[in-house]
Amino acid sequence: MVFGNGQKLSLSPENYLFWHSKVQGAYCLGIFQNGKDPTTPLGGIIVRNTLVSYDCQNQTIGFLKTNCSEPCERLHISGAPSFTSTFILI
Numbered sequence: 001m002v003f004g005n006g007q008k009l010s011l012s013p014e015n016y017l018f019w020h021s022k023v024q025g026a027y028c029l030g031i032f033q034n035g036k037d038p039t040t041p042l043g044g045i046i047v048r049n050t051l052v053s054y055d056c057q058n059q060t061i062g063f064l065k066t067n068c069s070e071p072c073e074r075l076h077i078s079g080a081p082s083f084t085s086t087f088i089l090i
Helices: 070-074
Strands: 017-019 027-029 050-055 060-065 087-089
Antiparallel strands (some): 017 027, 060 087
């Protein structure tokens, strides 16, 4: 994904594909057109395993790719897939 200022955010398939609950081995694209509006709203699927920081004063958003399942693993709970950490400030 490329933002207006040229900053890039790399997305893993887990960030834009949904597992199809009725068709085994099938996935659905989780990004859709926004009607006649040329913008695309970003929903929860985009920020899976990502910490998002909002700096209203400086009008920036930061993304930190992380392993959100790590706390679950420490508690011996099955969780989300692992990802490496990368911080992108937009």
